[in-house]
Amino acid sequence: ATSQSALVEKLAKFPLVRLKVDYGGFTTCNPQRFGQRFVDRVANPSDIVLFQKTKVKKREEKAAQEAAKRKDKCIASGMPPLPDAEDDPASQIQDLVADFLQGGKESLRLLPQQDMNAAVFLEFVAKDNKNAIRNQVEASLKRTQTYLATESASALVASADRK
Known part of the structure; x- marks a missing residue:
């Protein structure tokens, strides 16, 4: 005892x-x-x-709900949603980038955010296009240069008309 x-x-x-x-x-x-x-x-x-x-059905329902939340979050932040895939690493990366860029300091100022998101996630990540980001930056640069050239030309014409 x-x-x-x-x-x-x-x-x-x-x-x-x-x-x-x-x-x-x-x-x-x-x-x-x-x-x-x-x-x-x-x-x-x-x-x-x-x-x-846990039952497979519960896990699948939970994964579907999380995917819907991710898709809504991407649409709200201006990012194009990726094709549906459960626990897709690309969609997780997209969520992280969306959260990061929604901050005030980290937002893109020179490059259009939606175009860069499309280049990164729809071309580079989803389609493995190695030149997608470079092509988007070059296209944005070209659009900006064209805009500045037309604005400066119209400003020159306006100043010449005043004289």
């Missing part, structure tokens, strides 16, 4: 730890083997980890 009470007293000093882990789509490890690493640190080393698997 004393050894049992000593064991209970010893275990009472350790915390009970229980983790529920969703393993959908991944392989699991043996929970008892995992718990062996924590034998003298927790009261329940054999049942630390409880593996559970």
